[in-house]
Amino acid sequence: MNGNVMSSIVRPARVNLVFLFVLLAFFLHGCSDNNETPASLRIGIHAWPGYEPLHLSKSLGHLDERIKLVEFASASSVIRAFKNGSIAGATLTMDEALVVKHSGIDIKVVLINDFSAGGDAVLLNPRYANNGSLKGLKIGVEGGAVGAYTLSRALESQGLTLADVTPVQLKPIEQREPLGEGVVDGVVTFEPYRSLMLGEGAVEVFSSRDIPGEIVDVTVLTHSAINNNPLLQQNLIDAWYETVDFIKSQPEMAHNRMAQRQHISAEEVKQELGLIHLPARSEAERLLSKEGELRANTERLMRFMVSQHLLPESMDTNSLFR
Numbered sequence: 001m002n003g004n005v006m007s008s009i010v011r012p013a014r015v016n017l018v019f020l021f022v023l024l025a026f027f028l029h030g031c032s033d034n035n036e037t038p039a040s041l042r043i044g045i046h047a048w049p050g051y052e053p054l055h056l057s058k059s060l061g062h063l064d065e066r067i068k069l070v071e072f073a074s075a076s077s078v079i080r081a082f083k084n085g086s087i088a089g090a091t092l093t094m095d096e097a098l099v100v101k102h103s104g105i106d107i108k109v110v111l112i113n114d115f116s117a118g119g120d121a122v123l124l125n126p127r128y129a130n131n132g133s134l135k136g137l138k139i140g141v142e143g144g145a146v147g148a149y150t151l152s153r154a155l156e157s158q159g160l161t162l163a164d165v166t167p168v169q170l171k172p173i174e175q176r177e178p179l180g181e182g183v184v185d186g187v188v189t190f191e192p193y194r195s196l197m198l199g200e201g202a203v204e205v206f207s208s209r210d211i212p213g214e215i216v217d218v219t220v221l222t223h224s225a226i227n228n229n230p231l232l233q234q235n236l237i238d239a240w241y242e243t244v245d246f247i248k249s250q251p252e253m254a255h256n257r258m259a260q261r262q263h264i265s266a267e268e269v270k271q272e273l274g275l276i277h278l279p280a281r282s283e284a285e286r287l288l289s290k291e292g293e294l295r296a297n298t299e300r301l302m303r304f305m306v307s308q309h310l311l312p313e314s315m316d317t318n319s320l321f322r
Contacts, residue, residue, distance in 0.1 A: 114277060
């Protein structure tokens with residue numbers, strides 16, 4: 001009888017103890033989930049004045065430390081990184097975004113970084129400075145759509161077509177010597193290579209200043225990155241506009257900080273930023289809306305790319321936008 005009494009006393013105690021352990025484990029698991037930090041968000045980036053505010057945002061502490069800016073030598077390297085899955089976001093020209101989207105990677109535009117306003121240009125060897133005509137010249141140009149589009153618009157401004165020139169495929173980083181030595185007569189280039197070649201005597205005959213609003217740079221994220229890291233996505237957007245406001249309200253301080261990172265002078269930074277337009281938040285949100293002109297411009301760009309065999313077929317450009 002005493003054994004039964006003892007049994008009846010001990011068993012409930014064991015049950016209560018097990019219950020407490022289960023409850024504690026559940027509580028700790030819940031705490032772990034609530035405190036769990038999202039994985040880092042890796043964003044590919046390369047040299048271009050319109051992307052530099054992201055680096056400034058990082059140095060100012062606006063950008064969440066889990067957002068990693070992964071630097072690449074060129075846009076083509078960024079696109080390769082996208083395709084092999086080593087990044088989940090990137091800063092790209094809109095044509096590059098179309099190429100990534102067409103490759104099967106589900107990306108969305110989350111930011112308009114800038115519009116080129118002189119940063120993309122057609123330069124000629126000084127011996128052609130007098131008339132500036134492109135007719136009959138050998139023009140070095142990168143294989144992407146921005147170079148082809150800039151050349152097409154430059155030719156159009158002179159009443160010419162692509163049949164009137166001889167394109168030579170040259171990346172901007174490879175253009176300085178061929179232009180200076182006369183291997184090519186002109187090049188389609190962008191900053192910072194544009195300024196370097198102008199400093200060596202090249203002559204500018206056309207730039208994106210002549211076609212305002214037509215060349216745009218954007219930040220894109222994969223659909224899964226947006227879904228998995230909504231707070232980081234929002235921080236990226238908020239930090240960008242906070243930094244753009246800082247550049248506009250305190251330009252001297254901003255230029256000095258950006259100059260230190262790029263190892264150039266503050267005056268050079270000022271000149272670079274003068275070749276782009278950084279839209280304020282209200283302007284960018286209007287352009288990104290369903291009624292905004294960015295969608296129509298992207299559709300027009302896509303049709304141009306198909307006509308130039310830079311895209312194999314048409315695609316739904318609205319799928320790039322949220």
